Amino acid sequence: MNQAAAPADAIDWARIREDFPVLRREVHGKPLVYLDSANTGQKPAQVIEAVDDFFRHHNANVSRAVHALGTEATDAYEGARRKLAKFLNVRGDELVLCSGTTFAINLVAYSWALPRLQPGDAIVVTRMEHHANIVPWQLVAERTGATIKVAEIDERGDLDLEQLYGLLTPEVKLLAVAHVSNVLGTVNPVRDICRQARKRGIVTVVDGSQAAPHRPLDVAAIGCDFYAITGHKMAGPTGTGALWARREHLDAMPPFLGGGEMIKQVRFEGTVFNDAPHKFEAGTPNIAGFIGLGAACDYLSAIGMDNIEAREQALLEYATGRLDATEGVRIFGRAREKAAVISFLVEGAHAHDLATLLDLEGVAVRSGHHCAHPLMQHFGVPATCRASFAFYNTFEEVDAFIAAIAKVRQLLL
Known part of the structure; x- marks a missing residue:
């Protein structure tokens, strides 16, 4: 209803x-x-039934078969991408479907940050980040010689914005920040934060895991470079989520994983990769899970x-x-x-x-x-x-x- x-x-x-x-x-x-x-x-039952219906009536792999079941599975899977894109107010061809926020942030770390950072560069994270928005940056920093700076919080649990903006010096190349803290519930002013970072030429990664299930989202209006979500927190199945990224980043980033679906042609002399977002979606995805996530988007939007x-x-x-x-x-x-x-x-x-x-x-x-x-x-x-x-x-x-x-x-x- x-x-x-x-x-x-x-x-x-x-x-x-x-x-x-x-x-x-x-x-x-x-x-x-x-x-x-x-x-x-x-x-909700609507999500459970969507997953059950796929396995009972449409189960096939996506993008690999011309038979009826394969076409139905592909249409439903890509339909889920469109539903999620509408839910976030982003373009579907800028939305990488993946297992969740942890995978999404690691994708940015290894495909965007690792090839670009070097000694003397810095990454800023906040005190309130989930480990998934800390550890990947530490691993990249260790491999590139970059350093980590920490933005602190005040006694209420709000970000100290004056201190944060003071950290955004020329050597900072990336800022990683939670939209909503999973511990404190703090809702960070990510639109203002991203605006300040963009003025300084700093790329922004926003962890939206705790925002997507609970508040209206307009990712395009936030002005970040990357936004990550997790499907199982927003009434969808586990093993689902997405990374939204600006198209110019997706086009410039090398694939994170190699295998099926992320290629156009493979020869021993070299491989031609698929266009984004598919070049980041190697292997058979969680098809039923994403169909369930699409149903979750429908359900939340209806309320x-x-x-x-x-x-x-x-x-x-x-x-x-x-x-x-x-x-x-x-x-x-x-x-x-x-x-x-x-x-x-x-x-x-x-x-x-x-x-x-x-x-x-x-x-x-x-x-x-x-x-x-x-x-x-x-x-x-x-x-x-x-x-x-x-x-x-x-x-x-x-x-x-x-x-x-x-x-x-x-x-x-």
Whole structure:
């Protein structure tokens, strides 16, 4: 049902929640309260059925066969590329389909950065980056002699923009920044950041993993050079994602992997590569997964990303208020603009123990360093718990979450 035209408070969110089969189950005899959508989003029946339909009725490889099934598979796969391009407001021929943000960033690291960087050059990353937007740049820096600079955050969890812009000196060739922090929920002003970088001739890579599922996106308007997303966080299957890149970069970059589909002609004397984006898509792709991701784009768009963002902001505000009123809870990150992610600790409990006890109450939260060791070091803790909300969550689930924390605190006293 298309409710995109309706305001968020007029949408039947309970009806939408019914689209998610897993949310009906119990764990440890308690109704499941799934608060780990920053880790992976749950899948609506429409996505599950799209994948099932492909395997039942259309299963074939893409771009390799002229028979009916092969044509159907190719049309559906390329149709998913078009749907994702529309969702991001980019050109389909600038969108490389891949396994997710980690692959996408490594593609930029090895195909764009490695051939270009040299001793004396620098890469800027931020304190709040996921390891997937740190480690590839470290590996490239080690091989090229480039250095890494770190943009810091303030006490609220916002980027220190003055310090960041001060780092953008002539030796900096690349800036890597998260659109939304997976730990703090901080929404970075990526449009302004990319504008400042472009003025200085610095190439920008934006990690959009935590933005694409939760807010309207206009990647073209952001003004970055590269934008990476992960499909399984936005109601799609695992093993799906994409890298958007400016056409001039894609044309100039050598292939990252070699094999089938990324070629026009192979001879022992040399190979002629396919045009972008296909020259970066070697081998048989996750066809069913991308068809599912296309269905996820349809599903999210039908609800309306403005509505999804408003719903999740209401849940965030309510949950933050309830946690602030709970004794012994420490929240990490209170950025001025924040997505529906709350990292927290409860006095007297290690994050892993806390998550285990909450799980016994049916509440699923993430515990650990969240692939963000440098951020944990900044706050002086080894780990936190993280409750991350999606539009299919309810205010009653927030109440159950708070009640579970209260029960854990009683056990600790």
